[in-house]
Amino acid sequence: MAQIRIQNVRKEFGAFTAVRSSTFTIEDGEFFMLLGPSGCGKTTTLRMMAGLELPTSGEIFIDGEEVGMKPASQRDIAFVFQMFALYPHMNVRKNISYPLVSQGMKREAVSARVADVARILRIEHLLDKPVGGLSGGDRQRVALGRAIVRRPKAFFMDEPLGALDAEFREHMAEELRALHDRMGATTVYVTHDQLEAMQMGDKIVVMNHGVVEQFGKPQQIYDWPATKFVAQFIGSPSMNFLDFEGMIGIGGDSVELGGVKVHVPAAREGRAGRLTLGVRPEHVAFRDDAPYRGRVSAVEYLGTTQIVTLSTEHGDVKARISSGQAVREEELVGLDFDARTLSLFDAESGKVLISEGNEGVLAHG
Amino acid sequence: MSSYSVTEPSLRQKWVAGILVVGYALITILPLIWIIATGFKTPSDAIAYPPKTFFTPTVEGYVNVFTTRTRLSQEQLQALGEPTTWYDKLVRKDGLVISGPSRFAERFTNSVIIGFGSTVLCIVLGTVAAYAFSRFKVPLKDDLLFFILSTRMMPPIAVAIPIFLMFRSLGLSDTHAGMILLYTAVNLSLSVWLLKGFIDEIPVEYEEAALIDGYTRFQAFYKVVLPQAATGIASTAIFCLIFAWNEYAFAVLLTSGNAQTAPPFIPTIIGVSGQDWPAVAAGATIFLVPVMVFTILLRKHLLRGITFGAVRK
Numbered sequence: 216m217a218q219i220r221i222q223n224v225r226k227e228f229g230a231f232t233a234v235r236s237s238t239f240t241i242e243d244g245e246f247f248m249l250l251g252p253s254g255c256g257k258t259t260t261l262r263m264m265a266g267l268e269l270p271t272s273g274e275i276f277i278d279g280e281e282v283g284m285k286p287a288s289q290r291d292i293a294f295v296f297q298m299f300a301l302y303p304h305m306n307v308r309k310n311i312s313y314p315l316v317s318q319g320m321k322r323e324a325v326s327a328r329v330a331d332v333a334r335i336l337r338i339e340h341l342l343d344k345p346v347g348g349l350s351g352g353d354r355q356r357v358a359l360g361r362a363i364v365r366r367p368k369a370f371f372m373d374e375p376l377g378a379l380d381a382e383f384r385e386h387m388a389e390e391l392r393a394l395h396d397r398m399g400a401t402t403v404y405v406t407h408d409q410l411e412a413m414q415m416g417d418k419i420v421v422m423n424h425g426v427v428e429q430f431g432k433p434q435q436i437y438d439w440p441a442t443k444f445v446a447q448f449i450g451s452p453s454m455n456f457l458d459f460e461g462m463i464g465i466g467g468d469s470v471e472l473g474g475v476k477v478h479v480p481a482a483r484e485g486r487a488g489r490l491t492l493g494v495r496p497e498h499v500a501f502r503d504d505a506p507y508r509g510r511v512s513a514v515e516y517l518g519t520t521q522i523v524t525l526s527t528e529h530g531d532v533k534a535r536i537s538s539g540q541a542v543r544e545e546e547l548v549g550l551d552f553d554a555r556t557l558s559l560f561d562a563e564s565g566k567v568l569i570s571e572g573n574e575g576v577l578a579h580g
Numbered sequence: 581m582s583s584y585s586v587t588e589p590s591l592r593q594k595w596v597a598g599i600l601v602v603g604y605a606l607i608t609i610l611p612l613i614w615i616i617a618t619g620f621k622t623p624s625d626a627i628a629y630p631p632k633t634f635f636t637p638t639v640e641g642y643v644n645v646f647t648t649r650t651r652l653s654q655e656q657l658q659a660l661g662e663p664t665t666w667y668d669k670l671v672r673k674d675g676l677v678i679s680g681p682s683r684f685a686e687r688f689t690n691s692v693i694i695g696f697g698s699t700v701l702c703i704v705l706g707t708v709a710a711y712a713f714s715r716f717k718v719p720l721k722d723d724l725l726f727f728i729l730s731t732r733m734m735p736p737i738a739v740a741i742p743i744f745l746m747f748r749s750l751g752l753s754d755t756h757a758g759m760i761l762l763y764t765a766v767n768l769s770l771s772v773w774l775l776k777g778f779i780d781e782i783p784v785e786y787e788e789a790a791l792i793d794g795y796t797r798f799q800a801f802y803k804v805v806l807p808q809a810a811t812g813i814a815s816t817a818i819f820c821l822i823f824a825w826n827e828y829a830f831a832v833l834l835t836s837g838n839a840q841t842a843p844p845f846i847p848t849i850i851g852v853s854g855q856d857w858p859a860v861a862a863g864a865t866i867f868l869v870p871v872m873v874f875t876i877l878l879r880k881h882l883l884r885g886i887t888f889g890a891v892r893k
Contacts, residue, residue: 267788287791294792300785304807317794361793 217278217368217401218243219264224273224283226259226425233259235425236273241403241418246395248416249405252448256425257405258373264403265371266290278368288317293362295372299354301346301361308342311360318365332360335394351379355387359394369401376411388415409449413437421445431576439573440558443565446493452522454493457529458562462487470559473528475507478554480572489562492529496522498553499534501542505549514542525550612868618861626857641858643667645684645849645866649676684863687845692870693756694841695825698763702820703813705764706771707779711801713772714779715787725776728769736766737829747834754838762834763824770823771816778812779805814881818874825871842867 219241226234234256241247249257262268264275266287275283282290293314301310308329315325333339336356341349346357355375362370375391376384392415395402406412412419413433421428421436421444429441440446446454461470464485469478472492479492509525509532516538523534523542532550536542559568569577589597618626620637649671652660660677663669671678713721743762744753752758782805790800806813832844846863849856 265792267791286796287788288794288796290792292792294789296785296789298783298785300783300789302786302789302804313790314793317799361789365793 218276219278219369219401219403220274220276221260221264222274222276224260224263224270224275226256226263226268227271233425234263234270237422237425237427239420239427239430241401243401244399245401246392246415246417247401247403248412248419249403249422250409250412250416250419250448251407251422251428253407255422257407257420257422259425260422261371261373261403261405264369265292265294267294291365291367292369292371293365293367295358295362295370295375297374297377299358299378301354301357303346306343306345307338307349307357307360310346310357311342311364314361314365328364329360332364335363335397336360352383352387355379359391363394363398363400367400369403370395372402372404374405374407376406384411391415410451413449421448423448429577435576438556439567439576440493441567441573441577443491443493443560443567446558446560446567450495452496452533452535454495454558455499455532456560457492457494457527457532459490459492459529460488461490463490463559463568468554472507477507477552477557479557479559480555480570482559483569483571483574486559486561486568490568491560491562492552493558493560493567494532494552495556496533496535498556499532499536500551500553501534501536501540501548502551503549505551507550507552508547509550511542511544511546511548514544615861615864615868619858619865621858621861623854623856623858626861638670638858640670641856641862642866643670643678644856644859645863646682647671647678648680648682650679651676682849684842684845684849684866687840687842688866690756690835690839691825691841691843691867694759694763694839695821695870697756697760698767698824699817699821701760701764702767702771703775703817706768706775706816707806707809707813709768709772710775710779711805713776715784725773728772731765732769740830740833743830744833754835754840756839759831759835759839759841762830763820763827767820767823771820774816774819775809775812778809778816782808811881814878818878821874822871 221237221239221241224234224237225232237256237260249261251257259268263270263283264277266282266285266289270283273283274281277290277292287294302313305313311329311332312325315328320328329342330339333342336359338353338356338360341353341357346354349357355378358375376387379387388411404412404415416433418431419433419436420430423444429436429445436445437449440449440454443456446456457472459470459472461472462485463470463479463482465482467485468481469476470490470492471477477492507527509527511523512526512531513524515522515524519538520535521538521540521542523536525532525534525548527550534550542548555572558573559570560566561568567573567577617635619641620639621632621635622638622640625632625635647667652675654675657672657675657677663672668678712718713725718724747753747758747762750758752761786804786808787797787800790804791797795803826843827841828843831841835841835844842863846860846867849859849863
């Protein structure tokens with residue numbers, strides 16, 4: 216079990232930079248999510264940690280030891296691939312015992328360990344079967360078995376649930392999280408699915424275009440996104456953006472949005488020019504006397520809640536409200552934004568402005 | 581199941597397909613049957629017209645291909661006394677005695693050494709090269725691969741004279757090593773290209789998994805890639821062996837006394853009275869056996885090998 220530290224790691228493939236100077240720390244025992252759209256560099260980052268790619272520059276520490284240039288076989292880590300990568304010419308037992316055999320472990324010890332792992336994963340009945348005939352879930356379990364059998368310092372998983380169908384995914388996600396809690400091993404998990412990341416992770420790194428956009432606990436990231444990209448990528452539907460020309464001074468707690476005063480958390484940095492107000496759909500409420508108006512253009516019914524799309528003079532706004540509330544299309548309503556939860560972004564750079572709300576979460580200066 | 585199905589052919593379709601396949605098989609196998617039958621005929625049966633479908637089989641041809649014989653006068657024959665072995669007896673009735681073994685066994689052994697030797701070399705070099713082309717960043721990879729392929733774009737015999745001169749000055753003429761090298765050079769492009777295709781199909785994650793499981797790159801190649809490339813290796817080996825085994829032109833040109841293979845030797849089998857067709861046919865039949873056995877042993881792989889990549893698993 217180990218702490219993993221990534222320091223200024225950079226990876227170039229020819230002229231293409233896959234990862235630009237990333238820095239973050241994964242604490243011992245954490246379930247850590249690397250989240251981002253495809254091509255954002257998350258898998259490359261993971262592969263560098265595992266030793267399948269060598270960083271162009273920067274340092275990677277596992278358990279305090281710099282391993283950036285060491286081959287994978289010397290890092291004492293386990294990797295679970297999206298397509299499982301079970302050795303097709305070996306049966307389940309051989310697949311699971313393979314990492315132990317390479318360490319030269321005695322046969323009795325190997326079979327004891329394999330039996331142990333098979334019991335934990337409930338695949339004892341599969342041990343002597345060839346891997347070819349196994350279902351997706353069973354393959355996934357065998358792949359996990361091969362990873363946990365050697366008790367490595369850390370587990371790296373590259374979209375391990377990506378190849379499973381939706382129904383089974385949910386189940387495996389729970390199983391995986393339970394397994395992690397039981398073993399307490401540092402786990403780094405790559406996914407493009409923000410729901411999966413929030414559901415399973417202790418901490419999340421959000422990456423885009425090879426850059427770490429934000430790093431923190433799921434709720435911190437959801438509530439106080441550091442950039443417009445994060446705000447948009449996380450949450451479904453994503454955060455509403457209202458672009459406007461305006462200004463806010465240090466200590467200011469409101470902005471002028473189309474002549475309407477909107478309260479925001481007290482600003483810790485000021486900015487004038489093109490700004491974006493970010494508001495989560497669940498923080499939009501309907502109040503007849505609210506001065507900011509919108510016209511209902513669509514209603515999506517989702518069971519307990521409904522998503523109402525409103526056109527306003529600053530673009531479409533989605534609101535998540537209780538299904539009990541009656542809404543008619545084309546109706547004109549007043550919109551009330553929950554002042555404590557709003558984020559203000561610099562529209563040019565996409566970066567959030569530090570305020571009373573997010574200063575505790577965002578350390579950037 | 582309904583009376584019409586897209587996947588299951590009807591009985592009539594099966595019959596038509598069956599007749600076509602059997603018919604085609606018969607046509608292709610006919611020369612082979614002809615040769616095998618001729619091997620068991622007497623020289624006069626072999627050249628009889630109309631050809632004899634039914635005849636009394638004899639192993640004379642087989643005895644003749646392995647021996648040289650001398651014609652003796654009646655007195656000399658009587659002086660020799662009774663023949664001691666069954667093959668002595670067989671030739672004695674034609675007024676001949678066996679004067680010694682022919683060089684067929686030796687030529688056949690040459691064929692085995694050169695054929696299998698070049699196949700092994702081709703597979704070893706081909707697998708390693710194909711692996712490198714498939715997995716590593718090789719500068720000018722595409723150009724190199726095209727260059728390798730281009731060695732196949734002319735008939736190999738077009739370079740016979742330069743090779744003949746090179747071999748002569750390098751002392752490789754009429755040596756096993758020379759022929760093995762030559763056949764390897766000719767086959768290597770085929771081997772690299774075929775094997776690269778097979779190795780490309782093996783997901784790189786298998787090796788990465790092995791690397792993480794604590795194996796070195798070579799161990800990963802040896803323990804994980806090779807077993808999965810077995811199919812490709814087997815079918816490539818068959819193609820290489822068949823070429824090296826059957827090659828005639830270079831063998832005629834570059835070998836004579838020492839390293840001559842069976843193909844140029846078999847037609848030179850001349851009987852005491854004219855061309856001994858049964859002996860030639862017997863030689864050809866024996867010559868066919870190793871390739872047939874090799875192919876049958878590997879046929880499971882061959883079938884998968886030829887259709888490999890055509891169907892997504």
